[in-house]
Amino acid sequence: MTQADIIIENARILTMDPAHPRAEAIAISGKTILALGSNTDIAALAGPRTRRVDACGRTVLPGLVEGHMHLFGGAFGLRYLQLGGVKTLDALRSKLHRYAAENPNATLLICKATDYSLLVSTEAYPRQMLDEVLSERPVLCFASDHHTAWANTIALQRAGLLHGREMPEGHEVMMGPDGTATGELRELSAIDPVMALRNSGGREVLGMFGIEPEVAPTDAQREDDMRVMKEGLAYCASFGFTSLHNMDGNRYQLDLLHTLEERGELICRIQVPFHLTPEKSLSTLEDASWMHENYQSELLRSGRVKMFMDGVVDSGTAVLVDEYSDAPGWRGGPLHSAERFSAAVTEADRRGLQMSVHAIGDGAVRRVLDGYEAARDANGARDSRHRIEHIELLHPDDLHRFKELGVVASMQPPHVPGAMDFPFDPWRAKVGEARWPHAFPVRALANAGVPIVFASDWPVSDINPMRGVMAAMTRQRWTEACPDNRLSLEEALYGYTAGGAYAAFDETRLGRLKPGMQADIVVMDHDLEALEVNEIGKTRAALTLCAGAITWEA
Structure with a gap:
């Protein structure tokens, strides 16, 4: 009889397998699921070296799938000023002045998750409202969706946008009746000139638009970029994610992830697409095929084309x-x-x-x-x-x-x-x-x-x-x-598990808990079914396993 390497018992397991939707315990051997069943049945598979995890009645799920995300930008963005929940200029002033003092050498102060209603006024342009908060240093505030940003006057002046600029269709520097820019910038081409003011080298949007680095990164830059990747991967694993559908990338990003994989530091499965922008010719789809053919490992894959x-x-x-x-x-x-x-x-x-x-x-x-x-x-x-x-x-x-x-x-x-x-x-x-x-x-x-x-x-x-x-x-x-x-709890969880696996052609190995499937598993810190619905958002992973390896343990 095969002995289990890990047993998770005393659990409320939601398998996402319609044939056997629930179990009390699960046994793992190597990278795969050995068996599911009652505590008694699974205990028989324990050996002297088996690690036994007492779930204490908490929910156990297939490893979660993040079906649309931006790994590097998300991880790097954790270093910027986060404006989630900021509703007034006074609150913005307090946070921004503190952030500016902590980053005295930053040539552009970048804020994330700005509420669309924060910089709205009938008496002043958004740039003037930002000037009231901080006028002597360039400031750029991104909306949560990253499709709109607002800049103060000094940022617009230095970017050469204060009096407008012709933009491609769908991209716009918003102008006021007086012929000057209001400070609202819509879409990438309008935002880029302000982003060019930063002294971070632009690495925070690494691969976002499928463009390769203009200058070959130094070894030190590569290591720092991989450090950002690792921070993002660990952050994802802490929520129970084992699979990530990245929506940006290029050959360089694939190469970084491949290096992490070779080092044994790629702790989530990840897909990286080829980004076909309006500027690229259809002949560049040859690069997409190259990425698909050369990156098809258990943890790292290409094979998708992303477009807007x-x-x-x-x-x-x-x-x-x-x-x-x-x-x-x-x-x-x-x-x-x-x-x-x-x-x-x-x-x-x-x-x-x-x-x-x-x-x-x-x-x-x-x-x-x-x-x-x-x-x-x-x-x-x-x-x-x-x-x-x-x-x-x-x-x-x-x-x-x-x-x-x-x-x-x-x-x-x-x-x-x-x-x-x-x-x-x-x-x-x-x-x-x-x-x-x-x-x-x-x-x-x-x-x-x-x-x-x-x-x-x-x-x-x-x-x-x-x-x-x-x-x-x-x-x-x-x-x-x-x-x-x-949606019901099970319907919503399905979208983050089996639904994600299907979208990636992974339904035969991921997204469900059944014998022979990959041991991608998350133990939550509560019994989700016992919670009031408004409490579910406060829960998090207690233990995450990807291919049988523990990638997060609270």
Whole structure:
């Protein structure tokens, strides 16, 4: 009889395996699950060297999957000033002055998670409001979604933006009636000139846009970059994550992760996509194939192509089918033409690559679905599991197309306005009440049999998956016309476990607890089923195992 290396007993195990949904104990041998069953049955597999973990009646789950995140940016961003919960200029002044004093040599003070309502006034521009807080040093405040930022006057002057600058479609330096910039910057091209003021070397967005370092990093830089990666991996493991679907990356980032893997320091499974930006030609998909062919290990993989179709509703850069409620005639500008996008998807699909496309507005979602349909028509149907990321608004005419095209819905429960940290407005005001019933349509997609994976989009929102689970369970209807989008505990957990595994073609080895599957397991610090729903977000991992190895222990 094979003896277990680790036994977790006295547990409330939710296996996510419909055939055997619950167990009391689980045995692990090497990297795989040996058996599940009662405490008595599993105790018989213990030997003199077996480590026995008493779960004390707490919940045990398959290792959690973070289905959409930005590892390096999230980890590096922990070093910036976090403005979550800051609602007044006085509170901002207190935090920013302290942060400035702690970072006297920073040439740009960068703040994260700024509330869209913080710098709104009818009497002053956002830059002037920031000037009231701190005027003598450049300041840049990012919104949580990273699609909008606000800069003070000195930052705009030094970046050459105070009097505006021509931008690509969908990117904008917002201008006031007096011909000067208000301080609000929408999308990457508008934000980049201010970010260029920083003296960190730009490494905080390493791989974010799929661009390789212009200058080969020194050995010291490589080691520091890997240190940031390790900090991020450890942070993820502390929440119970064993698999990460990264949404940015390049060859350099893959190389760093590969080095960590060779050193035995890659403690989470991670996927890194090829990023196809509007500036790149379709011939660069050859690089995507190279990444796919050369990175296919147990812990580190490529094989996806990431694209953006639009921006975000809050800044008016999401693409809608009908005009914005607060901007007559404006529907947003797509980042790819229909012809360019269909050609890109068709070529990626021909190469056997999976797609992950950011599409927030219903117009962007429709264009992505059109591209997926064009690829199927050109190449023939296959199990591609192409994904759409976010789907904050879905036109009801397009719901049936997800199932018909085999599309995976990648959604973020924390992003729903009012569900967790994001305010109701400006999102709801821009979309308009008539379209609220079609917002973040998780129940409609689930009822239609569409595979769903959940995520945080860290660092856009808090990575804590149990806060995401709580947000999914407690979501409120905005009006009587809105459907009930609340999920049960098991439905929400499924999106962070088996749903994530399916989205990555990993359902035969991950996402469920059953004999022969990989021993990716998390022991929570509470019995989730015994808690009031509003307490679930306070829980965290007590023990995390990836491939049978303990990666986090509280």
